[in-house]
Amino acid sequence: MLDLTPKEIIERKGLRINPCKTCQPVGAVYAALGVHKCMPHSHGSQGCVSFHRMFLSRHFKEPAIASTSSFTEGTSVFGGGSNVKTAVKNVFDIYNPDIIAIHTTCLSETIGDDLNTYIQQMEIPEGKIVVHSNTPSYAGSHISGYFNMMSGFIKYLAKNTGEDNGKIGIFPGFTNPGDMREMKKIAKLLGADFTMFPDTSGVMDAPMTGNYEMYPKGGTTIPEIIGLGDCKKVLALGELTSMEPAMELKRKCEVDFDCLPLPIGIEATDAYVTALSHFAKTEVPYALEEERGQLVDIMLDSHAYYDKKTVAIYGDPDTVLGITSFVLEMGMIPKYVLTGTPNEKFTKKANALFEKFGVTDCKAKASGDLFELHQWIKNEPVDLLIGSSYGKQIAKAEDIPFVRAGFPVLDRYVHSYMPIVGYKGAIRLVELISNALMDRQDRDCADEDMELVM
Amino acid sequence: MDKRTKILDNYSARVFKNRKDHIVELEDAADPQSIAANSRAIPGVMTNRGCCYAGCKGVVLGPLKDVVTITHGPIGCGFYTWGTRRNKAKAGDDGKNFIEYSFSTDMQEPDIVFGGEKKLKQAITEAVEIFKPACIMICSTCPVGLIGDDIHAVATWTEETYKIKCVAYSCEGYKGVSQSAGHHIANNSLMKYVIGTGDKAPTQKFSVNILGEYNIGGDGWETSRILKRIGYEVISVFTGDGSYEEIKNAHTANLNLVQCHRSINYIAEMMKTKYGIDWIKVNFIGVDETVRSLREMAAYFDDADLTARTEAVIADELANIADDMAYYKSKLQGKKAGLFCGGSRSHHYQNLLADLGVETVVAGYEFAHRDDYEGREVIPTIKTDADSKNIEEMTVTPDEKHFRLLLSKEKFEQLAKAIDLEAYAGMIKDMGNGTVVVDDFNHYETEQLIELFKPDVFYSGVKDKYVIQKIGVVSRQLHSYDYSGPYAGFKGAVNFARDTTMGVSTPAWNYVTPPWRTVPTLEGKIGGEE
Ligand code: SF4
Ligand code: SF4
Numbered sequence: 001m002l003d004l005t006p007k008e009i010i011e012r013k014g015l016r017i018n019p020c021k022t023c024q025p026v027g028a029v030y031a032a033l034g035v036h037k038c039m040p041h042s043h044g045s046q047g048c049v050s051f052h053r054m055f056l057s058r059h060f061k062e063p064a065i066a067s068t069s070s071f072t073e074g075t076s077v078f079g080g081g082s083n084v085k086t087a088v089k090n091v092f093d094i095y096n097p098d099i100i101a102i103h104t105t106c107l108s109e110t111i112g113d114d115l116n117t118y119i120q121q122m123e124i125p126e127g128k129i130v131v132h133s134n135t136p137s138y139a140g141s142h143i144s145g146y147f148n149m150m151s152g153f154i155k156y157l158a159k160n161t162g163e164d165n166g167k168i169g170i171f172p173g174f175t176n177p178g179d180m181r182e183m184k185k186i187a188k189l190l191g192a193d194f195t196m197f198p199d200t201s202g203v204m205d206a207p208m209t210g211n212y213e214m215y216p217k218g219g220t221t222i223p224e225i226i227g228l229g230d231c232k233k234v235l236a237l238g239e240l241t242s243m244e245p246a247m248e249l250k251r252k253c254e255v256d257f258d259c260l261p262l263p264i265g266i267e268a269t270d271a272y273v274t275a276l277s278h279f280a281k282t283e284v285p286y287a288l289e290e291e292r293g294q295l296v297d298i299m300l301d302s303h304a305y306y307d308k309k310t311v312a313i314y315g316d317p318d319t320v321l322g323i324t325s326f327v328l329e330m331g332m333i334p335k336y337v338l339t340g341t342p343n344e345k346f347t348k349k350a351n352a353l354f355e356k357f358g359v360t361d362c363k364a365k366a367s368g369d370l371f372e373l374h375q376w377i378k379n380e381p382v383d384l385l386i387g388s389s390y391g392k393q394i395a396k397a398e399d400i401p402f403v404r405a406g407f408p409v410l411d412r413y414v415h416s417y418m419p420i421v422g423y424k425g426a427i428r429l430v431e432l433i434s435n436a437l438m439d440r441q442d443r444d445c446a447d448e449d450m451e452l453v454m
Numbered sequence: 455m456d457k458r459t460k461i462l463d464n465y466s467a468r469v470f471k472n473r474k475d476h477i478v479e480l481e482d483a484a485d486p487q488s489i490a491a492n493s494r495a496i497p498g499v500m501t502n503r504g505c506c507y508a509g510c511k512g513v514v515l516g517p518l519k520d521v522v523t524i525t526h527g528p529i530g531c532g533f534y535t536w537g538t539r540r541n542k543a544k545a546g547d548d549g550k551n552f553i554e555y556s557f558s559t560d561m562q563e564p565d566i567v568f569g570g571e572k573k574l575k576q577a578i579t580e581a582v583e584i585f586k587p588a589c590i591m592i593c594s595t596c597p598v599g600l601i602g603d604d605i606h607a608v609a610t611w612t613e614e615t616y617k618i619k620c621v622a623y624s625c626e627g628y629k630g631v632s633q634s635a636g637h638h639i640a641n642n643s644l645m646k647y648v649i650g651t652g653d654k655a656p657t658q659k660f661s662v663n664i665l666g667e668y669n670i671g672g673d674g675w676e677t678s679r680i681l682k683r684i685g686y687e688v689i690s691v692f693t694g695d696g697s698y699e700e701i702k703n704a705h706t707a708n709l710n711l712v713q714c715h716r717s718i719n720y721i722a723e724m725m726k727t728k729y730g731i732d733w734i735k736v737n738f739i740g741v742d743e744t745v746r747s748l749r750e751m752a753a754y755f756d757d758a759d760l761t762a763r764t765e766a767v768i769a770d771e772l773a774n775i776a777d778d779m780a781y782y783k784s785k786l787q788g789k790k791a792g793l794f795c796g797g798s799r800s801h802h803y804q805n806l807l808a809d810l811g812v813e814t815v816v817a818g819y820e821f822a823h824r825d826d827y828e829g830r831e832v833i834p835t836i837k838t839d840a841d842s843k844n845i846e847e848m849t850v851t852p853d854e855k856h857f858r859l860l861l862s863k864e865k866f867e868q869l870a871k872a873i874d875l876e877a878y879a880g881m882i883k884d885m886g887n888g889t890v891v892v893d894d895f896n897h898y899e900t901e902q903l904i905e906l907f908k909p910d911v912f913y914s915g916v917k918d919k920y921v922i923q924k925i926g927v928v929s930r931q932l933h934s935y936d937y938s939g940p941y942a943g944f945k946g947a948v949n950f951a952r953d954t955t956m957g958v959s960t961p962a963w964n965y966v967t968p969p970w971r972t973v974p975t976l977e978g979k980i981g982g983e984e
Contacts, residue, residue: 014576016560023530047505047627051534063921087498107596137528212924
């Protein structure tokens with residue numbers, strides 16, 4: 001496995017090997033799927049969206065719908081105006097969504113297609129909506145595509161009527177439906193009136209009923225997105241993912257926002273809970289305090305199995321920062337933390353965490369790739385690896401226990417239903433991490449050292 | 455209303471006009487109506503098609519294990535073709551297996567604005583330094599063609615600077631109308647730059663290349679196992695578990711076996727013209743078809759020993775799987791299937807399903823051409839359009855040094871009457887009257903087809919799979935085999951039968967409707983009985 005990866009590291013400036021990010025459009029599709037009765041539309045040649053649908057279907061094991069402008073060579077020369085107009089007509093005709101969310105690809109961006117103008121020229125059926133966002137794949141990553149699409153919805157739809165609706169907007173970051181459900185559960189327990197945007201729960205985890213519904217029950221509704229402009233406040237969870245759209249909303253509708261980390265681990269969840277309780281002016285209910293207490297109880301019981309163990313964490317910036325912060329709370333050492341997404345804030349925030357918990361010898365990198373991470377591990381190994389399915393190769397090559405978390409998880413089931421956020425999510429992370437390490441201990445120990453009670 | 459009309463009924467006039475020629479309800483399968491294929495997908499209609507790059511890098515070149523294939527473009531395309539297709543490979547003697555890796559130039563905005571050649575050269579320099587490959591291939595994605603990077607000049611520069619093989623493919627996603635254009639581009643350059651550059655001669659009397667076998671789930675290994683048992687030498691495989699080192703010598707083989715006609719028939723034809731190597735259309739999917747293919751190969755070589763060995767191996771392999779196949783047939787007999795895949799499998803698997811007593815009621819392809827549906831005899835009547843004209847039709851001439859014919863002209867013609875020698879009859883003729891064939895099937899039509907035909911199992915790809923299952927029909931992926939396989943050859947047939955049986959009978963199907971949904975009727979009955 002990965003036998004050709006040498007230990008010796010040479011600095012690379014041209015060659016990306018085994019990336020830890022992908023392109024903007026897939027993030028845009030995912031954001032759009034979190035809007036009720038929305039058809040994501042890719043303005044480019046049809047290959048991109050074919051890849052994006054596959055990618056999302058493989059992670060969620062669910063249908064991931066999206067249409068395309070199907071550029072040909074001629075379109076690439078003369079522009080995609082007529083293609084996108086035809087496409088929009090056909091999509092409304094055949095698939096009847098309430099809204100089409102167009103994103104661009106590196107092709108339409110390179111030729112400089114102007115979606116603003118095209119959309120103005122379109123015949124859009126009465127009561128239907130078309131929005132767009134620019135998502136050039138030669139900048140940023142799928143994370144930027146996700147927040148750019150969110151900003152696109154906000155730009156087109158959010159409205160400040162001058163009268164606040166008493167709600168708080170919650171931007172959940174690039175997370176799984178299971179995470180979004182957990183965040184909503186907490187907000188409900190605190191009695192906050194909220195709009196989560198986007199919200200892929202009920203869409204990318206839709207139940208089996210024997211009937212296929214192209215637009216399942218879930219997703220943020222259009223009136224809710226419009227209403228974001230009247231929210232009292234927004235909680236932007238995960239600064240590197242959610243701050244941009246929050247700033248967009250502030251610019252357009254003057255809605256204030258607070259940036260919090262993704263609620264992964266104790267402190268980050270505490271911050272989320274506290275913010276919501278301040279907003280709703282409610283006491284934190286016993287149900288949440290109980291969960292929190294259970295989490296701390298479990299951590300105290302199990303700490304001996306992970307204390308001071310070293311771990312490498314890779315994936316999307318806010319998710320990685322969240323997990324990093326939690327493993328530090330658990331007493332572990334996040335020796336390597338890496339994201340493929342280019343954003344130096346990531347490194348700063350990770351280093352701040354190292355400092356806060358007084359760990360040394362830890363390394364953080366943005367714009368990295370898994371080839372490099374593997375080389376670091378070859379030079380100085382770790383006890384545990386946490387991240388997407390693409391790390392399984394490294395885990396196998398170096399025989400390291402492995403916990404799957406984040407995007408994409410292509411090789412396991414159920415993960416997208418289960419949270420890693422909130423106290424419940426943290427309990428799950430403790431279970432995943434301690435199981436991985438303890439299974440390893442059982443596997444490797446001599447027969448006479450096998451413990452029945454651990 | 456016939457089925458075809460029902461499928462088309464809801465379309466607007468515009469879409470109807472286009473789609474009506476892509477859907478055929480077979481009146482007389484032996485003399486089928488013609489079908490429209492290999493033309494543009496309609497913008498906005500959720501096609502299952504991918505792009506030229508996917509066909510070139512993803513399908514044909516990706517499986518070459520000893521090649522560092524660098525995707526020149528932004529990160530997405532290269533990322534999505536990393537490890538997702540299941541083209542398995544084991545390193546050869548040189549220890550090189552790049553299948554586990556993904557290489558990209560990850561172009562950034564300045565590369566788009568100022569050109570990406572510099573970065574590509576830098577990437578190649580680094581690849582050479584780290585991996586010392588014997589061959590590098592460059593595949594371009596959409597923006598590269600538009601900004602005018604000359605990847606072919608970079609390939610020349612690489613060969614001169616590093617004294618290694620380097621081939622560039624301008625397979626931008628917008629070329630052609632589907633993956634098919636990419637197959638063609640890949641075929642052309644393999645022919646131009648790789649095949650015929652080696653000189654390792656075969657060591658055995660009967661040697662073959664397997665063309666269009668991508669070793670998904672290990673299919674190629676199962677096929678090679680059977681061929682080796684009979685005594686064939688497999689010179690090269692295009693391209694599953696294949697390598698640059700092997701395909702260099704492809705021109706030394708006696709015979710080409712074409713498995714996936716769509717993706718590789720160009721090479722088969724060009725090798726015939728250039729080297730005189732005949733090809734036969736084989737199919738190692740399905741028990742009967744595997745047997746037929748092996749017998750046709752034996753007939754081609756016309757050697758008493760080989761024929762005897764062929765029959766002995768067939769008899770032994772059949773005996774080994776007979777019980778299993780009979781068992782699964784008893785479970786599947788009479789079931790109905792829908793079958794939608796890329797450009798060949800929708801035909802191949804009909805044969806395997808027939809072995810199991812399953813009838814294919816509706817089938818189609820993503821990106822096939824008319825000859826894949828109607829047979830190669832229609833090729834002269836296929837009109838070229840603006841999109842197909844953009845893909846180079848390469849002309850080759852006989853290579854004086856290597857050209858040789860194994861069969862005399864008379865022998866060839868005589869044999870052509872008996873076996874699939876340079877012939878392919880297409881999918882449709884194997885289908886029954888009243889069945890429906892759909893080209894470039896889309897999301898909407900898939901739903902319609904299931905409603906109309908109520909198949910028991912529907913084979914398709916991952917984009918459809920979960921839609922189909924939500925409707926209540928089990929769906930197995932035929933591109934990736936749902937992470938199972940091999941499905942080829944004799945042992946593969948049993949795997950396929952097992953997986954299908956499992957899919958239709960897993961107990962979870964019994965729990966789709968919760969009991970309380972049926973409570974009112976139950977109460978009513980109890981009341982009535984009293
Ligand atoms: S990198 Fe560009 S061409 Fe490739 S999949 Fe992403 S948007 Fe499409
Ligand atoms: S067998 Fe099908 S999926 Fe495979 S290359 Fe041929 S057409 Fe594509």
